[in-house]
């Protein structure tokens with residue numbers, strides 16, 4: 001490894017071995033940066049200018065990733081991100097950006113036909129059967145009266161996420177009220193991100209399926225599975241897939257909370273039994289406990305590993321750095337197949353943790369230093385320029401998440417979403433690399449235009465190792481976050 005490792009002096013405390021103290025230890029791990037790096041100026045080439053002001057008085061909304069900045073930043077410092085009108089203004093800002101730059105860039109999400117069946121019929125009826133407080137409610141269709149009843153819990157859970165993260169998030173899934181709320185609202189919200197990523201990186205899913213066809217079992221590890229969000233999204237994606245499916249599709253669900261795992265298992269089985277295409281193929285196995293320990297028990301090879309919104313909650317540390325053992329074990333099970341996908345909220349803290357984890361995996365030698373070990377989003381294997389500092393790597397896709405009940409609950413929360421927002425990292429397996437050619441002058445656009453003023457110089461940040469490139473483009477050009485461009489004169 002050519003890079004010096006001294007950069008990996010992490011601020012986070014080592015993980016406490018005593019499970020009773022885990023909440024405290026995990027609290028320490030949340031919100032920290034484990035690759036402290038100093039202020040930077042923009043990199044050399046192109047039309048580059050001044051340093052970006054860094055890290056002062058910033059807050060990011062958990063779901064939207066909107067940031068409050070102080071008077072020296074771009075946003076005014078009297079804004080309160082927990083204020084709904086502020087959030088609406090920020091959403092509108094994104095919409096305006098899209099309009100004056102010409103429209104969205106990442107393709108709309110192609111939701112499988114079974115999405116609406118699952119989220120409008122199957123899931124609400126299942127939740128009503130299992131979580132209604134009165135026996136007489138069970139076995140009947142989910143109505144708007146049920147919607148109003150469950151909305152109360154969804155509001156409370158949404159408040160809990162907004163108020164308590166990242167410091168003191170209790171074991172919310174221990175309560176039935178929160179499990180049902182998570183399934184009715186957060187499962188489709190987070191599941192939609194996985195659908196978007198499976199669409200965007202279909203070759204990675206192809207590699208996972210090919211592994212399953214070759215070995216006879218497509219084995220998926222869902223780490224921090226909750227109600228099997230990522231696995232359900234994958235199963236719905238596989239249902240819509242043309243071509244042969246592996247004879248066995250095994251989901252291994254890991255979570256510390258056994259009740260939510262059982263819910264996830266039941267939902268996966270229900271989907272498996274509801275479609276002739278899946279009948280007899282789907283099996284589910286549960287691993288209850290701390291996933292960073294239980295994963296070490298796995299011995300069989302794996303086609304795909306999925307982490308959904310877990311980094312945000314807990315990352316195991318040893319001597320102030322992530323413990324490499326569980327990661328190297330997972331990679332050893334993933335010689336072929338689709339690799340490891342992490343999906344996280346679009347907010348700054350989880351996104352930067354993900355960027356730092358990415359740098360760590362390269363710098364620790366857990367993966368070879370080539371961009372072909374990455375399905376997305378990065379086009380290089382140098383250090384992530386967004387791992388610290390004011391900006392962070394995240395993506396947004398215009399469009400609504402389908403489903404009448406998701407619409408109902410979103411409206412009830414006053415959080416009707418026109419954008420799907422997320423951050424992610426998808427590492428390939430060791431031998432099924434991303435073979436897409438990467439031209440030396442190809443760059444990922446990291447931001448929307450930096451100014452909203454249509455008269456201002458048009459600038460975006462482009463992804464380059466260490467320091468983002470501030471790039472000026474012509475008024476006739478259209479650039480938006482998530483696009484890829486070929487730089488001239490490179």
Ligand SMILES: C[S@@+](CC[C@H](N)C(=O)[O-])C[C@H]1O[C@@H](n2cnc3c(N)ncnc32)[C@H](O)[C@@H]1O
Pocket residue numbers: 173186187190191223224225226227228229230254255256257260289290291292307308309310313314
């Ligand atoms: C926000 S939920 C995400 C659930 C699901 N992956 C999703 O994307 O919707 C985080 C889940 O991670 C689980 N979790 C967090 N830390 C864990 C750990 N160390 N071991 C096992 N499960 C963990 C929690 O119990 C919870 O179910």
